[in-house]
Amino acid sequence: FMYGLNAEIRQAALRSPAERTDIRTIEVPAFDPAALVSVLEGLSQEKPCGIALVATDAPDVRAAVDRLVRERFPIVTLVSDLTGSLRHHYAGVDNIAAGRTAARLLGRFLGRRKGEIAVLAGSMLVRDHRERLEGFSAVMVEEFPDLAILPVLEGRDDPEVAHMLVADALSRNAGIIGVYSLGAGNRGLIRALKEKAVDRILTVIAHELTAHTRAALIDNTIDAILNQDAGHEVRSAIRVLKAKADGLAVIEAQERIRLDIFLKDNLP
Structure with missing residues (x-):
């Protein structure tokens, strides 16, 4: 997904001269608050007209962002x-709605089966992953107590880490019926x-x-995909930053990012 996001940013950069913008990407190690803070502090000296960041939800990052906002940087x-x-x-x-949607799909697909659900996250340091888990857990507890x-x-x-963790979990626990x-x-x-999982039926x-x-949807390894449109997110971030720089209002309805649900039957 992040490669796709980067590709969308590169496409936006190609269009940027016609839109009076100059777009630059800085890559930061994933889930590394100190590295992100260091980059943000460096940008405060360069004085760009706006900054978009994939946030690691940590106190130091929050403090750095708040400092930039107080210094009148659009963020x-x-x-x-x-x-x-x-x-x-x-x-x-x-992302709470995304997690709730995932739980409802998983619970409905599993029907009356009883068993255990394995959850694979990236890191609980990022808010989107925490919120997805929050929404997922809430629906599972409320409506699917047998899971x-x-x-x-x-x-x-x-x-590689995901492969190791999931393979180990499946090997150790025959009660897993969903992921x-x-x-x-x-x-x-x-x-x-x-x-x-060649010898058992999993819902994923x-x-x-x-x-x-x-490919995994098509060959039935995965049952459903929840998707966010990376291109829309990038274009939205640029529109908002440009509006802030120009002193214009943001059209909130235009910037709402929808959640798509894909099965093998409705792939674009």
């Missing part, structure tokens, strides 16, 4: 929001499912439509 969080910060706008889906959620596996959005992958690293998840819900998850 948009992209994909993952920042709890309680002064940022101006969030360009992303409602027990196992402790979260944190795969750092790394396919919810709420982050990235789905190549590793898919490999583990194909290696370890994951996030983000990529070449790998599309």
